[in-house]
Amino acid sequence: MDADRLRQIADVAADSEAADGAAPIDEATWLALRNRPDDVAWWVTDEGFALVIGGDLSLAVRPSARERGVAGSLLADALAAYDGSLRAWSHADHPGAAKLAARHGFDRVRELWVMRRPGSKPTGPVALPEGVNIRSFHPKDEAELLRVNSESFHSHPEQGQMSASDFAERTGEPWFDPSGLLVAMRGGHMLGFHWTKQHSAALGEVYVVGVAPEAQGMGLGKALTRAGLDHLAGRGVSEVELYVESDNAAAIHVYDGLGFTHDDRDTHVMYARS
Template identity: 60%
Template sequence: MPALDLDLIADIAAAAEAEDGAAPLDEATWRALRHHPETVRSWTSADGVALLIGDQLSLVVHPSARGRGVATELLAEVPEGGQSAWSHGDHPAAAALARSHGFERVRSLWVMRRPTSLPLPELAVPPGLTVRGYTPADADEIVRVNAAAFAHHPEQGAMDAAELAERMAEPWFDPAGLLLATDGERVLGFHWTKQHSPDLGEVYVVGIDPSAQGRGLGKVLTLAGLHHLAGLGVAEILLYVESDNAPAVAVYSGLGFTHADADTHVMYRRD
């Protein structure tokens, strides 16, 4: 397998994002490319790239080469079976390619958005709790709460101390934007926000210790993060939520988030 050409991959991904309005490679893929290249199998041409990390397949074609069979050629080189692939945007071409190669639609992830021009409710922290920013002494507690909160979510729940450090080494990391709800020394939950640009913020991760469920912490921490992002001056805040997670969708809708059908990421799988 030839060495990864990160410059080529970045150029193709940037062109696709400019064309489609959505990044074709997610954060976990870029972490693997930059920090763990030995885990990545790749097939590239001047016009496209296919990446396989575990069972996660990513395939990106430069917009100038679309309609020429580049995706079909790349996919033919990837060993068949046991793979999942995301379409970051519910694109008809991606759906057609998936069907023709035995992939079935198995999951939909919504992007929900709210403008910061919409007034936010005041933040009311329940008595006995504190909401504060992250300090390095909190690292172990973040890993513990994250593992408990996302025990059934393999993409997020497997984060260990090394992965936490990798995420915190990213240029966008701001300890003030990682908000913790604490009861004394114990962390009960956290809201990790992200600022993508001067105009765009994200509800990155909200994790609540299962032992603290039922105390309204999810809404409190979400609202605290929204106030933080609005204070940075962003014009819009987005978040990702499973389309079938009705309770979460209801909470976010109540905070002014809306979803457009085109703002949907789709996972396909072939076994």
């Protein structure tokens, strides 16, 4: 995929985000476009695009070209190439996406919430289990972090699949700051981590919090989350966001207690067609 095609996709995506209030392409798709373009099947015009990576569809239409059948045409091309079996996220639960999904036999199968809190809101004390300390990531920690990630997200469809090359892609992004990747250690053994992300001067993110099964039930997840929030507050962000599965009641309970709230408009929906 050449630079002109990437600019075309970025231009449609920017117009869509400005109109809809949510980006139509997620981080994993952008990483693939920039680093592994051969993994992406694409249908791109000036009016819109459809991108497919491993059965996952991203589709957007420029606002000025909507209600003209562009989305249906792009989706039909993608479905024909993949024997009709695809998954797709609707960011911000767009009503147009719901209509398109129903028209083409997609079912609503998953919801992801965005939760938010003020960056300056106090988090409370970081209470650590005995013998555990939290420090910033060092390159020598990579193997341990990948182990903890695999163990703590073994059933998660995206995060649990993070490989060494995936980790290298993310740490190679301009936003990566090793001081914001906090690891909980007992001796030389990692028990958990909190990877924070700073999108801008004003916006931070609880990017990933992982706790090894052996350390669950010790309050380490909450301690790591508080430590990461303190780090982002020190960077001066005014808002912190996070993403959580809508049916993960235990995680939502923790985030509620830390001052995060969810607005129904901040819901991402996955549709699937088999």
